[in-house]
Amino acid sequence: MSVRVVESVAVMEAARREMRGLVGLVPTMGYLHEGHLSLVRRARAECEVMVVSIFVNPTQFGPGEDLERYPRDTERDLRVLEQAGADVVFMPSVEEMYPPGFEEWVEVAGLLTERLEGATRPGHFRGVTTVVARLFRIVRPDRAYFGQKDAQQLRVVRQLVQQEGLPVVVVPMPIVREPDGLAMSSRNVYLSAEERTAALALSRALREARRTVMEGGVTDADTLRAAVRATVAGQPLVQLEYVSVADEATLSELERIERPAMVLVAAKVGSTRLIDNVVVVPKGMAVPEGLRELV
Numbered sequence: 001m002s003v004r005v006v007e008s009v010a011v012m013e014a015a016r017r018e019m020r021g022l023v024g025l026v027p028t029m030g031y032l033h034e035g036h037l038s039l040v041r042r043a044r045a046e047c048e049v050m051v052v053s054i055f056v057n058p059t060q061f062g063p064g065e066d067l068e069r070y071p072r073d074t075e076r077d078l079r080v081l082e083q084a085g086a087d088v089v090f091m092p093s094v095e096e097m098y099p100p101g102f103e104e105w106v107e108v109a110g111l112l113t114e115r116l117e118g119a120t121r122p123g124h125f126r127g128v129t130t131v132v133a134r135l136f137r138i139v140r141p142d143r144a145y146f147g148q149k150d151a152q153q154l155r156v157v158r159q160l161v162q163q164e165g166l167p168v169v170v171v172p173m174p175i176v177r178e179p180d181g182l183a184m185s186s187r188n189v190y191l192s193a194e195e196r197t198a199a200l201a202l203s204r205a206l207r208e209a210r211r212t213v214m215e216g217g218v219t220d221a222d223t224l225r226a227a228v229r230a231t232v233a234g235q236p237l238v239q240l241e242y243v244s245v246a247d248e249a250t251l252s253e254l255e256r257i258e259r260p261a262m263v264l265v266a267a268k269v270g271s272t273r274l275i276d277n278v279v280v281v282p283k284g285m286a287v288p289e290g291l292r293e294l295v
């Protein structure tokens with residue numbers, strides 16, 4: 001069966017009314033890679049009907065960010081999704097998602113959206129929660145798949161679902177990496193060969209941080225932050241924006257790692273902004289069930 005491409009909200013809503021069984025949604029901004037496809041495959045395995053959305057959401061980009069040059073290759077994306085067994089690809093225009101007079105902004109308030117990405121990219125999460133809420137209301141998925149790559153976004157979406165009482169299960173998926181450790185991202189295409197090599201310092205630093213905690217037994221967050229900074233400092237092409245050692249669920253900054261935590265980094269590599277993270281649990285602590293796949 002071939003994939004159905006839907007570009008209008010009204011047609012998507014009508015298509016949804018015809019769907020039977022569990023409906024899975026994988027929201028993306030397109031330019032698909034193996035990270036996206038891991039979500040797509042899980043959705044395919046768990047749901048009767050699988051919808052993938054492709055929408056480069058303008059409201060989550062700040063002024064001076066890469067909205068205009070964000071990579072796109074719709075033909076290839078559709079080919080890949082057809083192969084992966086998607087039933088519907090929802091590909092609305094900006095006007096469909098934000099019709100004239102659109103005012104249905106949905107926000108998650110508090111620390112979770114104010115810190116880290118929220119601090120560096122003001123308004124970013126307001127754009128994310130608004131578009132995700134709108135996608136959820138249009139597609140009404142039973143399950144929605146999000147990558148740990150965007151760890152803060154995943155937790156913000158969980159909070160959104162709880163706050164708005166949306167009947168959807170948010171399924172977290174582990175970070176898919178290139179063989180050399182670089183976290184897959186549509187934005188990696190911006191990197192020159194030299195920048196790409198330099199960018200490996202990020203995943204290397206995070207890998208070392210995880211080992212330091214989980215095998216070395218280090219619990220002091222400052223020690224960990226300093227070690228990450230030291231590893232990345234060896235690469236003049238990489239400018240760290242933040243290194244955070246935070247509670248895995250709330251993202252509040254930690255002094256000591258005594259419960260499941262994350263080490264998160266954001267950095268500019270040349271003009272490309274990259275993020276990455278690892279989940280850690282203190283040495284000797286069993287990895288909680290819900291995190292088993294992410295560690």
Ligand code: AMP
Pocket residue numbers: 027028029030034035036038039145146147148149150173174175176177183184185186
């Ligand atoms: P994006 O198209 O970048 O908005 O990403 C769409 C979804 O794919 C988000 O839930 C991301 O977290 C997820 N994703 C992106 N890159 C990866 C990756 N390397 N591994 C796992 N999930 C990813």
